Amino acid sequence: MIRILAAAALAASVFAAPVLAADKPVTIRAVGTWGNLSNYFKHEGPFFNEMLSEASGGSIIGEIKPQTELGLKGFEIMRLVKNGVFDFAFGLPGYVAQETAAFDGADLATLTQDIDTQRQVAEAYFPTLETLFADVYNAKLMMLYPFPSQTLWCKDEVTGIEDLNGKKIRTYSATLGDFVEAVGGTSVTVAFAEVIPALEKGVVDCGITGTMSAYTAKWNQVANYAYTLRVGWGLAFGAINMDKWNAMSPEQQALMSKEITALNERMWAETATEDEVAISCITGGECAIGEKGSMTLVTPSEADLAALKPIGQQVLDKWAERCGKECVDNWNSSVGTVLGLIATVE
Numbered sequence: 001m002i003r004i005l006a007a008a009a010l011a012a013s014v015f016a017a018p019v020l021a022a023d024k025p026v027t028i029r030a031v032g033t034w035g036n037l038s039n040y041f042k043h044e045g046p047f048f049n050e051m052l053s054e055a056s057g058g059s060i061i062g063e064i065k066p067q068t069e070l071g072l073k074g075f076e077i078m079r080l081v082k083n084g085v086f087d088f089a090f091g092l093p094g095y096v097a098q099e100t101a102a103f104d105g106a107d108l109a110t111l112t113q114d115i116d117t118q119r120q121v122a123e124a125y126f127p128t129l130e131t132l133f134a135d136v137y138n139a140k141l142m143m144l145y146p147f148p149s150q151t152l153w154c155k156d157e158v159t160g161i162e163d164l165n166g167k168k169i170r171t172y173s174a175t176l177g178d179f180v181e182a183v184g185g186t187s188v189t190v191a192f193a194e195v196i197p198a199l200e201k202g203v204v205d206c207g208i209t210g211t212m213s214a215y216t217a218k219w220n221q222v223a224n225y226a227y228t229l230r231v232g233w234g235l236a237f238g239a240i241n242m243d244k245w246n247a248m249s250p251e252q253q254a255l256m257s258k259e260i261t262a263l264n265e266r267m268w269a270e271t272a273t274e275d276e277v278a279i280s281c282i283t284g285g286e287c288a289i290g291e292k293g294s295m296t297l298v299t300p301s302e303a304d305l306a307a308l309k310p311i312g313q314q315v316l317d318k319w320a321e322r323c324g325k326e327c328v329d330n331w332n333s334s335v336g337t338v339l340g341l342i343a344t345v346e
Contacts, residue, residue, distance in 0.1 A: 010135035016128050018155075026042070026059070026244075026252055027061045028048070028087045028088050029086050030048045030062060031067055031081075031088070032048075032064050032065065033067060034192065035069050036217065037213050037216055038212055039147060042270070043263060043266065048062030048063060048064035051259065052259060059255070063202075064136060073191075074172075075098060077089045079137075081240075088240045088241070088244075089237050089238070089239055091236060091239075093106065093236075094175070094176075095173075097173065099136050100132065100323075101319060102128065103321040104319060105125055106126075108175050109315045110204050111177060111234065113151075113230050113305075113308075119146075121335050122235060124177040124334040126141070138242045139242055140245045141237060142260045142291055144264075146268065147212075147271065149234075150209060150230065150233060151231065152164070152207070152229060153206060154197050154206035154207075154225050155205055155222060156205060158298055159225075160298075160301055161303075164185050165204040167203065169185045170185045170188055170189045170206065173232075175318075176231060177317040179311065182314040187226065190204060192213075192217070195217075196221060197223050199222040200222050207219065208232070211275045211282075212275075212277070212305040214278070215290075220293030223295060226297050228298065229300045277289065280294060319343070320345040328344070
């Protein structure tokens with residue numbers, strides 16, 4: 001409660017009162033993801049601080065700050081949206097999965113190796129997440145979008161999946177922890193901002209994050225090997241407080257839905273290209289967006305990719321144990337049909 005009250009006070013101080021440009025404008029106070037990463041400064045920030053007001057002629061005023069600027073932890077954000085401290089939030093389902101493991105179902109580690117399949121998975125699981133956000137957080141799910149693919153960044157030499165055995169690996173979700181355990185490693189939860197010192201001090205040997213996130217955050221300052229085995233997509237959500245949504249006029253709801261859909265398309269399209277750009281930059285290749293890194297690129301071998309099938313089944317079965325039979329049956333009839341996989345639980 002103290003953190004909620006503090007967040008409310010902070011929100012009041014950092015969101016300036018807007019100039020009203022319409023008879024009954026709606027102001028939507030939003031929380032973004034990480035302010036130093038491209039998803040925020042290229043998409044989330046401009047959408048709420050500029051585009052939404054322009055598209056609505058001032059009928060909807062958006063205001064957004066990244067969670068990093070607000071000093072919030074990922075698991076706190078949707079609780080604050082539920083309590084009405086904020087109206088809208090971007091975030092990762094992995095950070096809300098402590099409420100119920102079902103939130104992880106659209107981004108289980110290693111199960112999806114290409115972005116087109118990941119989009120099919122997201123669309124198949126959207127109705128499930130839509131219901132979960134409504135029931136758990138009194139929120140309307142508006143969008144699902146990916147960060148660039150989640151891969152491994154290691155300080156010492158890694159030549160393939162077998163070299164992960166015995167390593168301490170930074171993770172940020174239970175399903176990534178299941179992957180690390182399946183390959184014989186030790187899962188260590190470390191906040192994104194603390195990964196570089198954790199690698200320097202040997203708290204972890206490797207870290208998992210997105211390709212562009214690793215480049216932007218300069219993980220190449222301490223990590224030497226970029227092992228591009230895809231272990232996830234960092235699938236993210238955008239959700240609005242249901243009371244706020246219901247207070248909007250039908251015209252405002254329609255416009256908001258239209259603009260969010262367009263934003264979602266832009267983010268999927270850009271993510272499809274960011275892997276190649278980020279990996280080239282961080283490993284010393286062509287780089288038009290900043291300084292080149294000097295990490296050694298390690299691509300997964302055919303043996304590595306073959307090993308993912310039993311590993312993925314272990315990840316799936318571990319998640320199924322946490323989620324329960326009803327959850328698993330739903331997953332099998334939605335995502336399972338897309339991937340051709342079956343989760344089982346006793």
